[in-house]
Amino acid sequence: MSSVIASTRFSILDRSRIREGFGGPQALRDTVRLAQEVEGLGYHRIWVAEHHGVPGVAGSAPTVLAAAIAAATHTIRVGTGGVMLPNHQPLVVAEQFGVLESLFPGRIDMGLGRSVGFTNGVRRALGRDRDDADDFAGQLAELLGWFEGTSPTRVHARPAEGLRVPPYVLATGEGAAIAA
Template sequence: MSSVIASTRFSVLDRSRIRAGHDGPGALRDTVALAQEAERLGYHRFWVSEHHSVPGVAGSAPTVLAAAVAAATSTIRVGTGGVMLPNHRPLVVAEQFGVLESLFPGRIDMGLGRSVGFTDGIRRALGRDKEDADAFPALLAELLGYFDGTQRVHPQVHARPAEGLRVPAFVLATGQGARLAAKAGLPLVIAAVRGEDAMLRVIDDYREAFRPSSWSERPHVVLSGTVAVAGTTEEARRVLLSEAWSTAYSRTRGAFPPLSPAEEIEALAMTARERTLFEEALSGQIHGTEDEVESALEKLLTRSAADEYLVTTSTYDRAALLDSYRRLARLTGLTSASA
């Protein structure tokens, strides 16, 4: 194992994806079970996400789900990837994380994003619009102020029991969000949604613009992405098919469907547009045998000098998913080769 992989922390983000023929409650239970396995394997963090009214996603209340995960585990850090701050009042978010940190001291992370609802209808239901994402810097400053007692937006208002506690905060971001993370002096979580080269430029800009703060003395970069490991390259590629088809479907029909089995996707008669989007969703994903994935991770981590890798893999086949996480834990040194 290379020194760059050995020095990198590996964590897990699960979006509670619903599988075809299964339901939302089952997806949430799968998330808790995956967190328990991630803890056993030695992963550093386990995060859950926020999505509203998305047919194929059950994870709509991240702080509630984080509480369930933390209660079912004992050592792994637990957090959100993330709470979409424009959808909430900072006081309520501070109170929620204050409760989590009080119940599970030293184990809670506060991952924060600036996105609003997926569609106009969802945004209306949340009482938000697209422009509310622009309020993220002010909302972030207010939220952090509730923890350290510097909040002045609402004088004499205190977040109980958050005030005086320190919950590590992270910003989920691309270009603009990365600049906000640097200005606030917070760790950055970033994915290669616009390609690896574009992501690396954003990371460089973040590090150059970073201002040390009481929350983080130095830049801290968490890469986020899919990793699939299997006995053969083809088996690993099949792990990716469910999410790739869901992505292509959403971009042509406006909704994420439940995850389908790989064999059903392989038998689909896709349109030319669907096929293009499907192949785009597959491209750039890290997958293969343990040796192939180790080589790809070493190259990416060397180029990015990232501190951590947050694995976000979803698939219909739970056995294949668990096997992938076990193989990844072995090749990164989290667990022994015999585990």
């Protein structure tokens, strides 16, 4: 049984929770420190999430936080769990992950979700509507196309084009069918 545990790769998800008496900046620094600690324990990956306007959660920019974590660690994989694709233009997401993969080759995982915010106020602030998640499959195809260089626009996503960043679709319900 111990060989099973020894060969199991463990990952952790951190939302950068704000502890009582501390603010968001400290929560983000704590996430980076946690990544360093779990790397030392042999964890395989740390995921960071995108949450907007959630009380007690500082994790709102997962690609930025992933960059900070990757810069402060050496071997652990760093993933977004995830970038909510309906909140972002696929070209921008491809470029962000292209930069991350270029700076930290072989250590970046692109976790993508289809949520558009948990309240009407957050959706308004993001300039999104509930219906924006309806075309998640199309947004995902466009995003992956930027890495493959298949955009019909003649625009090239640099430095993403040609890079291989493992995509992970984080979803339930309808999104689970897309992930499959």
